[in-house]
Amino acid sequence: MTRFSPSTRRALRFGAVVLGLVFLSACAGDAELDTRSNLQGPEAQDIESFLRWVLWIAYAVFFAVLGVTLYAWKNFRVKGEYEEGDWPEQIHGNNTLEYAWTAAPALLLAVIGVFTIGLHNSLNSSDSNPINVVVGGETVNWEPEIVVVGQQWWWEYQYHFGDVELSAQRIETLPTADLTTATQMVIPVGQEIELEITSRDVIHSHWIPSLNGKRDAVPGRQSAPWKIQADEPGVYFGQCTEFCGLSHSRMRMQVIALPMEEFQDWVTAQMEGVDLDAEDAAYVDQLVAGEVVPPANSTQRAIDTFRTKCSSCHLMEGIADDLWSAERVAEQLVAGAAPNLTHFGSRTTYAGGIVNLYDPETGDFNANELREWLANPEDVKANYALPVSDDDSRMRGMPNLGLSTQEIDDLVALLESTGPRPSDFIIEESGVE
Numbered sequence: 001m002t003r004f005s006p007s008t009r010r011a012l013r014f015g016a017v018v019l020g021l022v023f024l025s026a027c028a029g030d031a032e033l034d035t036r037s038n039l040q041g042p043e044a045q046d047i048e049s050f051l052r053w054v055l056w057i058a059y060a061v062f063f064a065v066l067g068v069t070l071y072a073w074k075n076f077r078v079k080g081e082y083e084e085g086d087w088p089e090q091i092h093g094n095n096t097l098e099y100a101w102t103a104a105p106a107l108l109l110a111v112i113g114v115f116t117i118g119l120h121n122s123l124n125s126s127d128s129n130p131i132n133v134v135v136g137g138e139t140v141n142w143e144p145e146i147v148v149v150g151q152q153w154w155w156e157y158q159y160h161f162g163d164v165e166l167s168a169q170r171i172e173t174l175p176t177a178d179l180t181t182a183t184q185m186v187i188p189v190g191q192e193i194e195l196e197i198t199s200r201d202v203i204h205s206h207w208i209p210s211l212n213g214k215r216d217a218v219p220g221r222q223s224a225p226w227k228i229q230a231d232e233p234g235v236y237f238g239q240c241t242e243f244c245g246l247s248h249s250r251m252r253m254q255v256i257a258l259p260m261e262e263f264q265d266w267v268t269a270q271m272e273g274v275d276l277d278a279e280d281a282a283y284v285d286q287l288v289a290g291e292v293v294p295p296a297n298s299t300q301r302a303i304d305t306f307r308t309k310c311s312s313c314h315l316m317e318g319i320a321d322d323l324w325s326a327e328r329v330a331e332q333l334v335a336g337a338a339p340n341l342t343h344f345g346s347r348t349t350y351a352g353g354i355v356n357l358y359d360p361e362t363g364d365f366n367a368n369e370l371r372e373w374l375a376n377p378e379d380v381k382a383n384y385a386l387p388v389s390d391d392d393s394r395m396r397g398m399p400n401l402g403l404s405t406q407e408i409d410d411l412v413a414l415l416e417s418t419g420p421r422p423s424d425f426i427i428e429e430s431g432v433e
């Protein structure tokens with residue numbers, strides 16, 4: 001075995017550490033949640049340029065302190081054998097020095113503080129920039145504002161196009177939104193969107209690193225407007241950033257920025273109920289009227305199952321809206337809400353953004369994973385589908401409903417038909433691993 005001299009060994013060890021660090025830094029190469037790349041809109045860019053300044057100051061302070069330390073180490077250490085009383089000259093009570101090293105950091109922090117407050121004010125300011133959106137055949141002048149609601153463990157996005165004062169109310173008292181979606185927030189490109197962020201259970205935190213900093217979602221409180229803007233069409237990833245329970249790491253979300261015309265198409269499609277053919281629609285009407293009619297095909301069987309086993313939590317307009325009520329959901333679930341499934345097929349990820357509904361490479365509908373989800377949601381995502389306690393039967397997630405293979409197959413086909421299918425671009429860009 002070769003023997004290295006102590007200095008060679010030291011150099012080798014140093015080299016190994018450097019290599020290790022270089023290796024580790026590659027891990028975050030093109031990470032979706034990279035906080036300092038692909039920044040969009042004024043907010044994320046302002047935060048970045050401020051951060052860069054503070055980092056430069058921090059580097060300067062770091063190297064100044066390191067320099068002084070090295071200087072002291074080199075010049076004042078005991079050379080040769082240590083002997084009793086072998087101390088360098090001791091100085092004490094140098095006023096100039098003491099004033100200087102108290103004043104310099106204070107001044108530095110004060111300067112950073114002034115700029116921090118300035119940035120905070122601009123991040124929290126709200127300006128008016130309404131856009132025209134056609135809703136139900138009428139053109140509405142919409143101040144782009146979206147209500148963001150966190151709950152264990154998924155995000156809900158509500159769009160209110162009417163004249164509703166969102167910030168003044170608690171989520172529990174807001175009127176029903178014009179459209180509601182889960183996990184994926186769709187916005188028009190190049191527009192400043194204000195977010196009203198809140199929660200239905202515990203504290204969560206909403207963060208889309210490319211579009212702005214994070215903002216806590218606090219139950220009983222609506223955040224001051226928090227703005228995001230995407231300059232380019234695309235998919236921007238996010239993640240809940242406040243530990244909120246068992247499946248906190250499986251509480252992800254995406255912002256999908258579309259050109260204005262595509263955003264309009266999306267709104268128009270979302271405002272409609274599930275698209276059923278005449279016979280199936282008539283079947284729903286009969287059920288709503290209380291008639292007992294045997295289902296004649298797979299869609300009708302799925303409608304039947306949905307009405308009996310799913311509608312106590314999920315809303316699906318055109319299929320079971322007559323059975324759904326917020327009070328009924330609140331009896332079942334701690335948060336009092338489950339994802340709206342009316343246009344489930346128009347989203348590309350579900351269950352807190354951890355499963356692909358379409359294969360990002362082939363674009364095929366991912367029926368198998370959806371079957372697994374319906375067969376036993378807890379196998380896919382630990383979502384605490386147990387009663388809260390002995391005398392509180394509410395749950396935090398979707399329970400295993402003991403569905404038969406037939407029921408699952410019918411429901412999967414129904415869920416797939418709830419589109420409209422998103423564009424290939426979105427399917428490809430939004431795929432998760």
Ligand SMILES: [Cu+2]
Nearest residue numbers: 204240244251
């Ligand atoms: Cu959370």
